[in-house]
Amino acid sequence: MIEQAPAAAGETDAPGRTSDEVPTRAALPLAGTRDRAGRWVRSVADRLRQLAHPVTRAWSASLQLRVAVTTLVISGVVVLIIGVFLVDQISGGVLRTKRSAAIAQVDTAMASARPALGETNFADVQGVANAVSNLKNELALNGNDAGLYRVVIKSDVQLEALADVFDNDPVPAGLQGLVERGKPALQYARVQASRGGPVVPGLVVGESVQAQGGMYEIYYLFPLTVEQDTIALVQRTVLLAGLGLVLFVAMIAVLVTRQVVRPVRVAARTAARVAGGDLSQRIRVSGSDDIARLGQSFNEMAGSLQRQIQQLEQLSRLQRRFTSDVSHELRTPLTTIRMASEVLYTRRADFPPQVARSAELLQAELDRFEGLLADLLEISRYDAGVARLEAEDIDLRSVVARVVESQRVLAARQGSEIVTHVPDELVPVEIDSRRVERILRNLIGNALDYGEGRPVVVTVAADDAAAAVTVRDHGVGMRPGEVGLVFNRFWRGDPSRSRLTGGTGLGLAISLEDARLHGGWLQAWGDRGSGAQFRLTLPRRVGEPLSSSPLPLQPADALERN
Amino acid sequence: MKPRVLVVDDDSALAEMLGIVLRADGFDPAFVLDGNRAVTAFRESKPDIVLLDLMLPGLSGLDVCRAIRAESGVPIIMLTAKSDTVDVVLGLESGADDYVVKPFKPKELVARMRARLRHHDDIASESLTIGPPESPVSIDVAGHQVRRDGTTIALTPLEFDLLVALARKPRQVFTREVLLEQVWGYRHAADTRLVNVHVQRLRSKVERDPEKPEIVLTVRGVGYKAGPP
Numbered sequence: 005m006i007e008q009a010p011a012a013a014g015e016t017d018a019p020g021r022t023s024d025e026v027p028t029r030a031a032l033p034l035a036g037t038r039d040r041a042g043r044w045v046r047s048v049a050d051r052l053r054q055l056a057h058p059v060t061r062a063w064s065a066s067l068q069l070r071v072a073v074t075t076l077v078i079s080g081v082v083v084l085i086i087g088v089f090l091v092d093q094i095s096g097g098v099l100r101t102k103r104s105a106a107i108a109q110v111d112t113a114m115a116s117a118r119p120a121l122g123e124t125n126f127a128d129v130q131g132v133a134n135a136v137s138n139l140k141n142e143l144a145l146n147g148n149d150a151g152l153y154r155v156v157i158k159s160d161v162q163l164e165a166l167a168d169v170f171d172n173d174p175v176p177a178g179l180q181g182l183v184e185r186g187k188p189a190l191q192y193a194r195v196q197a198s199r200g201g202p203v204v205p206g207l208v209v210g211e212s213v214q215a216q217g218g219m220y221e222i223y224y225l226f227p228l229t230v231e232q233d234t235i236a237l238v239q240r241t242v243l244l245a246g247l248g249l250v251l252f253v254a255m256i257a258v259l260v261t262r263q264v265v266r267p268v269r270v271a272a273r274t275a276a277r278v279a280g281g282d283l284s285q286r287i288r289v290s291g292s293d294d295i296a297r298l299g300q301s302f303n304e305m306a307g308s309l310q311r312q313i314q315q316l317e318q319l320s321r322l323q324r325r326f327t328s329d330v331s332h333e334l335r336t337p338l339t340t341i342r343m344a345s346e347v348l349y350t351r352r353a354d355f356p357p358q359v360a361r362s363a364e365l366l367q368a369e370l371d372r373f374e375g376l377l378a379d380l381l382e383i384s385r386y387d388a389g390v391a392r393l394e395a396e397d398i399d400l401r402s403v404v405a406r407v408v409e410s411q412r413v414l415a416a417r418q419g420s421e422i423v424t425h426v427p428d429e430l431v432p433v434e435i436d437s438r439r440v441e442r443i444l445r446n447l448i449g450n451a452l453d454y455g456e457g458r459p460v461v462v463t464v465a466a467d468d469a470a471a472a473v474t475v476r477d478h479g480v481g482m483r484p485g486e487v488g489l490v491f492n493r494f495w496r497g498d499p500s501r502s503r504l505t506g507g508t509g510l511g512l513a514i515s516l517e518d519a520r521l522h523g524g525w526l527q528a529w530g531d532r533g534s535g536a537q538f539r540l541t542l543p544r545r546v547g548e549p550l551s552s553s554p555l556p557l558q559p560a561d562a563l564e565r566n
Numbered sequence: 567m568k569p570r571v572l573v574v575d576d577d578s579a580l581a582e583m584l585g586i587v588l589r590a591d592g593f594d595p596a597f598v599l600d601g602n603r604a605v606t607a608f609r610e611s612k613p614d615i616v617l618l619d620l621m622l623p624g625l626s627g628l629d630v631c632r633a634i635r636a637e638s639g640v641p642i643i644m645l646t647a648k649s650d651t652v653d654v655v656l657g658l659e660s661g662a663d664d665y666v667v668k669p670f671k672p673k674e675l676v677a678r679m680r681a682r683l684r685h686h687d688d689i690a691s692e693s694l695t696i697g698p699p700e701s702p703v704s705i706d707v708a709g710h711q712v713r714r715d716g717t718t719i720a721l722t723p724l725e726f727d728l729l730v731a732l733a734r735k736p737r738q739v740f741t742r743e744v745l746l747e748q749v750w751g752y753r754h755a756a757d758t759r760l761v762n763v764h765v766q767r768l769r770s771k772v773e774r775d776p777e778k779p780e781i782v783l784t785v786r787g788v789g790y791k792a793g794p795p
Binding site for chain 1: 577579580583584586587590621645647648667668669670671672673741743757758759786787788
């Protein structure tokens with residue numbers, strides 16, 4: 005129910021949305037646009053929710069999925085932290101080593117640069133040029149050609165004549181600022197490993213040499229290509245290893261949960277089959293762990309259920325056999341008695357008065373006895389659950405007419421009249437006519453019994469789904485609370501009243517069962533002093549549910565009086 | 567001449583009482599108390615009608631019913647202690663024409679028996695034809711003969727009566743209740759199973775395809791009528 009709620013809400017939304025769209029767009033275009041935008045957002049949200057729907061359902065439905073995903077996320081986070089830490093440590097180490105080596109190399113180079121440049125004088129331009137050129141060549145031999153570093157020499161003296169002597173390669177401004185103030189410094193920056201070559205990550209170390217009339221700045225550009233490759237390799241390795249580890253852990257989680265979940269699923273399936281009626285289903289149990297104990301307990305439960313149900317079935321079978329046997333065994337002698345009584349009864353004129361009266365009483369009480377036996381057997385058939393509906397299409401009016409006809413004699417004896425209101429057209433209803441006749445016979449018989457000689461009104465009506473018959477009497481009616489009791493077995497409205505129909509006290513109880521067997525209703529209304537009304541409502545087709553009755557339960561004349 | 571009745575019932579008290587009632591009503595009853603001897607007794611006494619208890623020691627009532635029906639169309643009325651549909655329909659399907667449920671009133675039983683015996687003294691010569699023109703069913707009422715496509719169809723007297731009742735008014739729709747009254751002699755009682763089962767039996771004999779009847783047509787919600795002549 006909860007899962008369906010959003011879809012149902014969406015459906016009820018839809019007609020409202022289309023109906024208000026037209027006037028809005030015509031009268032207020034701006035408001036319409038805003039409305040549409042809002043609607044668009046809502047519809048996108050709906051769509052997303054719909055898309056997420058199967059995912060959330062799978063999430064809540066599968067324990068295995070939940071465990072696997074949770075394990076994946078947690079182990080992923082852990083591996084990520086470890087990976088980042090590892091990569092950080094390794095790359096830090098590599099760079100530290102490179103830096104120490106670079107500083108050592110710069111120190112070596114400076115050992116020869118300092119004397120060579122320190123004694124020059126910027127007034128002697130040629131001297132400066134020569135010294136720088138010599139130094140470059142020397143450092144190139146040690147560093148540049150070995151691929152260790154490239155040297156860039158600058159000066160704070162800007163002389164036209166020296167423009168070609170000094171390099172104008174860019175160096176990081178912060179670094180240059182430090183060097184210009186005479187402090188040795190180093191910085192990671194992107195460098196050109198050779199003149200005109202590609203720009204790569206690197207380390208720049210700068211030192212200054214003070215000369216007369218000016219200052220030299222010497223920058224050593226160390227490319228870090230090798231180190232970068234090493235770090236990239238480490239990163240790749242850690243990433244791959246981490247991914248592998250995470251997947252592996254998740255797989256382990258899936259496998260482990262499967263060991264637990266599978267037997268639980270088997271148990272659930274088996275339980276569903278048992279619930280579906282196959283009581284012989286059992287779980288195969290192996291081992292003696294918790295899961296095996298679950299299976300064992302389940303099997304014991306199913307076994308005990310099966311035993312009890314078999315016992316009940318056997319009892320029910322016995323009951324049915326008993327009913328059938330009693331029926332036969334009682335009926336045969338009763339037939340003989342009935343015939344003997346009939347013979348005596350027809351010849352009663354020949355007997356002395358007391359014997360004749362005895363024959364009459366015997367005959368009358370036999371009728372009652374027969375009725376009681378028939379009703380008892382019928383109700384025991386309902387109790388045993390063997391009553392079956394023999395439904396066919398029949399005009400309900402003809403059934404009513406037949407019953408009314410058969411009750412005319414009784415009505416005449418009571419001095420009552422039976423008034424019928426039936427529709428003019430056919431009322432075909434799928435019913436078991438034997439049972440419906442029995443219901444109507446009971447209702448009309450009761451109405452005559454309690455109607456105190458006033459008319460009994462029988463009304464028939466039908467709509468597309470249901471047909472109804474009401475039987476109304478204007479007799480003593482019922483006391484409050486009695487309406488709920490009339491369908492009880494052997495219940496009598498007024499024990500002191502003489503009853504002419506010789507009812508068995510089971511009539512209405514059987515009628516109620518008959519109505520229920522049709523999927524119909526049998527209901528009573530009664531009011532002290534204004535009589536009673538019984539309403540039988542039957543679906544036009546067997547098996548179709550009833551939602552309303554074509555006739556009211558409370559008669560119109562009683563409503564007016566209230 | 568008194569009509570002969572064969573009573574097949576294992577309850578001797580009931581059999582004796584039936585004898586008293588039947589003799590008083592002008593029948594000539596013969597008795598047999600178990601199923602095994604029922605068929606032999608039937609052949610010896612050649613009754614006009616059989617009263618048959620369904621629950622018998624030895625051969626069951628249903629088997630006796632089938633055995634008698636196999637060699638004769640004599641009316642059979644079942645005496646049954648069970649009014650459950652299965653039992654009644656089984657009895658009717660094994661060939662019984664009618665049934666009374668114990669405990670029955672003697673008058674009711676006699677009325678049913680008379681209804682079953684009544685039609686045998688029809689003498690008026692009458693010939694009826696119903697069914698599709700290319701393959702009509704012709705009925706010789708006096709001769710008790712039904713022919714279709716040149717062959718004689720053997721019907722029990724009850725099936726014959728049912729067919730004649732429908733064929734006499736070919737365009738009229740008969741409700742089951744009307745048929746019960748005309749053919750079985752019922753009043754006020756309405757056991758439509760009786761009509762349904764016998765219509766099925768009749769169809770299985772006269773129709774070319776009982777699933778698509780042409781002679782005895784069902785009118786949904788009302789009853790039956792004869793096919794067009």
